[in-house]
Amino acid sequence: MAGMWLLLSLFVFGLAEAGKLLVIPSDGSHWLGMKPVVEELGRRGNQVVVVVPEASLSMGPSEQTTTLTYPVNYTKAELEANLADQLNTVVSIDISTDLARFQTFIISLDLLQTFILRTAEGLLFNKDLMKKLQEYNFDAILTDPFEPVGAIVGEYLSIPAIYMQVNLPCGVDTLASQCPVPASYVPQPLTHFTDHMNLWQRSVNLVRALLKPTACRRLYTVADEIASRVLQRKTSIVEIMSRAALWFMRSDFAFEFPRPLMPNMVMIGGMATKKPKPLSQELEEFVNGSGEHGFVVFTLGSLISQIPEAKAREFFEAFRQIPQKVKAFITHGGSHGIYEGISNGVPMVMIPLFGDQGDNVQRLVSRGVAETLRIYDLTSEKLLVALRKVINDKSYKEKITELSAIHRDRPIEPLDLAVFWTEFVMRHKGAAHLRPAAHELNWIQYHSLDVIAFLLLILVTVIFVSVRSCMFCFRKCFRKTQKRKRE
Amino acid sequence: MAGMWLLLSLFVFGLAEAGKLLVIPSDGSHWLGMKPVVEELGRRGNQVVVVVPEASLSMGPSEQTTTLTYPVNYTKAELEANLADQLNTVVSIDISTDLARFQTFIISLDLLQTFILRTAEGLLFNKDLMKKLQEYNFDAILTDPFEPVGAIVGEYLSIPAIYMQVNLPCGVDTLASQCPVPASYVPQPLTHFTDHMNLWQRSVNLVRALLKPTACRRLYTVADEIASRVLQRKTSIVEIMSRAALWFMRSDFAFEFPRPLMPNMVMIGGMATKKPKPLSQELEEFVNGSGEHGFVVFTLGSLISQIPEAKAREFFEAFRQIPQKVKAFITHGGSHGIYEGISNGVPMVMIPLFGDQGDNVQRLVSRGVAETLRIYDLTSEKLLVALRKVINDKSYKEKITELSAIHRDRPIEPLDLAVFWTEFVMRHKGAAHLRPAAHELNWIQYHSLDVIAFLLLILVTVIFVSVRSCMFCFRKCFRKTQKRKRE
Numbered sequence: 007m008a009g010m011w012l013l014l015s016l017f018v019f020g021l022a023e024a025g026k027l028l029v030i031p032s033d034g035s036h037w038l039g040m041k042p043v044v045e046e047l048g049r050r051g052n053q054v055v056v057v058v059p060e061a062s063l064s065m066g067p068s069e070q071t072t073t074l075t076y077p078v079n080y081t082k083a084e085l086e087a088n089l090a091d092q093l094n095t096v097v098s099i100d101i102s103t104d105l106a107r108f109q110t111f112i113i114s115l116d117l118l119q120t121f122i123l124r125t126a127e128g129l130l131f132n133k134d135l136m137k138k139l140q141e142y143n144f145d146a147i148l149t150d151p152f153e154p155v156g157a158i159v160g161e162y163l164s165i166p167a168i169y170m171q172v173n174l175p176c177g178v179d180t181l182a183s184q185c186p187v188p189a190s191y192v193p194q195p196l197t198h199f200t201d202h203m204n205l206w207q208r209s210v211n212l213v214r215a216l217l218k219p220t221a222c223r224r225l226y227t228v229a230d231e232i233a234s235r236v237l238q239r240k241t242s243i244v245e246i247m248s249r250a251a252l253w254f255m256r257s258d259f260a261f262e263f264p265r266p267l268m269p270n271m272v273m274i275g276g277m278a279t280k281k282p283k284p285l286s287q288e289l290e291e292f293v294n295g296s297g298e299h300g301f302v303v304f305t306l307g308s309l310i311s312q313i314p315e316a317k318a319r320e321f322f323e324a325f326r327q328i329p330q331k332v333k334a335f336i337t338h339g340g341s342h343g344i345y346e347g348i349s350n351g352v353p354m355v356m357i358p359l360f361g362d363q364g365d366n367v368q369r370l371v372s373r374g375v376a377e378t379l380r381i382y383d384l385t386s387e388k389l390l391v392a393l394r395k396v397i398n399d400k401s402y403k404e405k406i407t408e409l410s411a412i413h414r415d416r417p418i419e420p421l422d423l424a425v426f427w428t429e430f431v432m433r434h435k436g437a438a439h440l441r442p443a444a445h446e447l448n449w450i451q452y453h454s455l456d457v458i459a460f461l462l463l464i465l466v467t468v469i470f471v472s473v474r475s476c477m478f479c480f481r482k483c484f485r486k487t488q489k490r491k492r493e
Numbered sequence: 494m495a496g497m498w499l500l501l502s503l504f505v506f507g508l509a510e511a512g513k514l515l516v517i518p519s520d521g522s523h524w525l526g527m528k529p530v531v532e533e534l535g536r537r538g539n540q541v542v543v544v545v546p547e548a549s550l551s552m553g554p555s556e557q558t559t560t561l562t563y564p565v566n567y568t569k570a571e572l573e574a575n576l577a578d579q580l581n582t583v584v585s586i587d588i589s590t591d592l593a594r595f596q597t598f599i600i601s602l603d604l605l606q607t608f609i610l611r612t613a614e615g616l617l618f619n620k621d622l623m624k625k626l627q628e629y630n631f632d633a634i635l636t637d638p639f640e641p642v643g644a645i646v647g648e649y650l651s652i653p654a655i656y657m658q659v660n661l662p663c664g665v666d667t668l669a670s671q672c673p674v675p676a677s678y679v680p681q682p683l684t685h686f687t688d689h690m691n692l693w694q695r696s697v698n699l700v701r702a703l704l705k706p707t708a709c710r711r712l713y714t715v716a717d718e719i720a721s722r723v724l725q726r727k728t729s730i731v732e733i734m735s736r737a738a739l740w741f742m743r744s745d746f747a748f749e750f751p752r753p754l755m756p757n758m759v760m761i762g763g764m765a766t767k768k769p770k771p772l773s774q775e776l777e778e779f780v781n782g783s784g785e786h787g788f789v790v791f792t793l794g795s796l797i798s799q800i801p802e803a804k805a806r807e808f809f810e811a812f813r814q815i816p817q818k819v820k821a822f823i824t825h826g827g828s829h830g831i832y833e834g835i836s837n838g839v840p841m842v843m844i845p846l847f848g849d850q851g852d853n854v855q856r857l858v859s860r861g862v863a864e865t866l867r868i869y870d871l872t873s874e875k876l877l878v879a880l881r882k883v884i885n886d887k888s889y890k891e892k893i894t895e896l897s898a899i900h901r902d903r904p905i906e907p908l909d910l911a912v913f914w915t916e917f918v919m920r921h922k923g924a925a926h927l928r929p930a931a932h933e934l935n936w937i938q939y940h941s942l943d944v945i946a947f948l949l950l951i952l953v954t955v956i957f958v959s960v961r962s963c964m965f966c967f968r969k970c971f972r973k974t975q976k977r978k979r980e
Binding site: 409461 | 677688689695746747755899905913920926927933934943944945
């Protein structure tokens with residue numbers, strides 16, 4: 007009897023606790039950041055269904071989850087060739103001026119359209135799959151808004167959506183969450199500015215902030231059309247995302263400049279993406295043999311194989327000339343590498359390639375923990391100068407050690423936080439209590455423009471009435487005086 | 494040998510981990526909210542020194558801490574009489590109009606000046622005590638900014654400051670932390686507005702938001718002078734508080750309307766102020782004897798003894814007429830009572846007396862979990878109607894149960910969060926990485942007014958040059974035509 011009671015309560019408890027989660031990730035390094043959360047949610051007994059295309063760069067089955075795939079009209083080889091093309095385009099532009107960076111921003115928006123479209127048709131117009139997803143009766147969706155297809159699916163299924171993201175190019179996260187972004191000290195994406203800007207930079211930044219809605223409209227032109235078609239009403243990606251239950255920000259203030267947040271933003275930056283594995287015997291021997299000089303770790307992320315040969319030669323030329331003094335880290339400034347660098351307290355030489363990497367680099371350079379080089383005009387000499395600087399100048403090591411201590415000192419691990427809040431949304435069918443009333447105001451109301459007009463109207467009326475009253479009194483007195491004079 | 498090693502490492506570990514914390518609390522219910530954090534910090538091995546005046550309403554020795562007292566020129570009886578006076582002043586005002594509430598706001602600011610001055614002279618000009626505090630060599634100060642004397646001491650000792658607070662009357666917390674407070678949906682203190690305001694309310698709110706710096710100057714007139722005298726330079730309380738390492742907000746979004754936050758704001762609302770004690774035998778019997786009708790809990794906070802007798806008679810008249818149906822809670826809307834009500838899922842009848850209580854009440858009434866009555870025109874009939882409503886209308890109970898579930902479902906307990914972040918500030922000598930660059934901008938720069946002027950200048954120059962060029966060309970063409978005509 008007691009045993010049955012235990013079983014029954016376990017069953018009830020299980021039903022009450024475990025949820026059904028739909029996951030639609032984004033490709034490349036984006037999936038690396040989401041995978042640990044998804045696997046941990048599965049391990050905790052939730053039913054997690056991950057939907058990925060048949061061809062992708064990095065996405066595939068994960069532990070403790072169900073994976074559903076759908077056919078797409080491209081192959082993995084085509085994806086890689088496409089990315090190499092894009093990399094070559096971006097790498098060949100000199101982005102040392104604000105105008106050039108603005109052009110790169112526009113180019114990036116247009117290039118990203120291809121990402122957005124890539125999976126949209128394969129998933130959204132796959133009737134069998136969409137029907138299957140509907141039958142699952144999910145409690146929530148966890149998706150990467152980098153590819154807005156997940157947002158559209160969430161809206162189609164009418165389930166609460168959690169967006170896990172790094173830096174979104176058009177700033178749709180702050181736009182859709184109604185998060186204040188003062189243009190005077192919060193740099194816009196792809197400006198490469200820090201939080202200390204001069205008058206010119208603040209001007210560029212304000213213009214970029216004002217262009218945000220236009221940029222998002224440009225980025226999501228086709229996505230908006232597809233969303234309207236799937237949902238059978240006129241809508242936009244920004245509108246859909248404004249209904250987000252939560253925003254998981256893959257960021258941390260040991261790295262990101264301090265700026266306002268909304269209550270439904272959860273900072274989960276610096277989550278360990280995978281457990282450290284022991285080194286291979288060959289690497290182990292290499293590291294142990296490095297002696298007093300230490301060693302340098304060099305990586306340019308998942309796209310290293312696409313680097314032009316001439317550039318590669320410059321790297322090897324520089325490496326030949328250093329005695330591998332203290333530990334340093336050469337990186338392209340992708341978000342995973344950055345947090346590994348911070349976490350392990352290693353000074354960095356950063357060679358940003360594209361996307362948010364240029365912004366990331368500025369954040370670390372301004373903290374005095376990294377030096378940056380441009381891939382556009384990289385030479386072995388420049389690389390050597392930068393490497394020697396971060397290795398020999400002790401201040402880099404001191405500052406990164408401090409940053410590492412701050413970053414690692416937290417009340418709760420980012421992974422646990424992400425898992426908790428995902429389950430929270432499943433338990434409470436959303437997070438309505440974190441949704442600001444700002445969403446119910448239009449642009450004019452939000453900025454109190456109608457109030458200012460109203461207050462001005464009152465002021466003008468008061469002045470007008472006062473002046474007329476004064477004039478009336480004045481005329482009366484004046485007439486009397488004239489009359490008296492005549493008398 | 495091994496034992497000695499263990500002892501030594503414990504000693505080193507203890508030195509590295511434990512910090513020295515100065516605590517300057519504020520009186521009344523404020524101390525209730527800070528005490529558990531202070532005691533827990535002491536229990537964890539930190540050296541915690543609490544500085545309180547010899548005469549106070551509620552402050553006194555706490556467990557695991559050192560208490561230092563200083564003489565003041567008033568007695569506890571005088572404090573109580575003073576408070577009763579103030580209560581009578583505020584309770585006798587009908588605050589049903591926006592203008593009346595604005596007047597109460599101004600009155601409150603002036604009344605609070607007395608609080609600010611009360612301990613300032615006793616503590617700040619007590620040379621022996623100040624010298625003693627300096628010798629302690631504290632790592633940080635935890636203080637309640639309601640009485641800014643703690644802020645001045647922290648600045649005097651040049652140690653990082655943590656402010657633990659509920660709602661500060663002039664909104665100095667958002668002003669000093671540079672937290673955006675959009676006037677269109679974030680109600681200003683003491684307006685009694687919700688986050689859904691009509692045009693008139695938004696106008697009042699915007700005016701109140703614009704008056705914030707003036708209100709703070711008025712509230713801190715004398716405090717600013719004292720601070721300048723103690724620190725021997727021209728300064729202000731707002732300026733001192735702008736250097737806060739952290740703001741502990743005794744608030745939670747199950748209660749507070751969602752609004753922007755700054756990275757150095759930590760939400761710790763709903764912290765259990767004391768462990769529940771078993772009921773006395775008399776109360777236990779009363780509760781058990783209430784049968785199917787349940788019982789009503791009635792409290793008006795720490796100032797109940799000062800309530801006018803006529804009002805008290807109205808309460809007893811109403812209580813005589815109810816059969817104590819379901820559990821309900823009659824409260825004045827103080828922050829501790831509110832969180833106990835939410836936490837235990839009990840619908841409330843709220844009779845706000847003064848301070849932030851009127852605002853608190855609006856937050857719960859707008860969520861459909863409470864009814865409110867004005868103490869100004871309270872009658873037993875009105876009380877009965879309200880009580881019967883929250884007891885018999887099932888929606889109150891349903892909604893408060895939901896709110897309770899949301900409030901209690903959190904990744905980490907508020908007490909643990911407060912303890913963690915206090916120790917964080919002690920470990921890292923502040924929290925500089927959470928400080929926005931906004932603090933280095935003046936008002937014009939922050940609002941990008943210089944940028945707007947600069948951009949307008951460019952625009953005007955471009956228009957001017959274009960028009961002049963056009964006119965020049967036009968004139969040239971025109972002259973040629975005329976010449977030709979003459980020919």
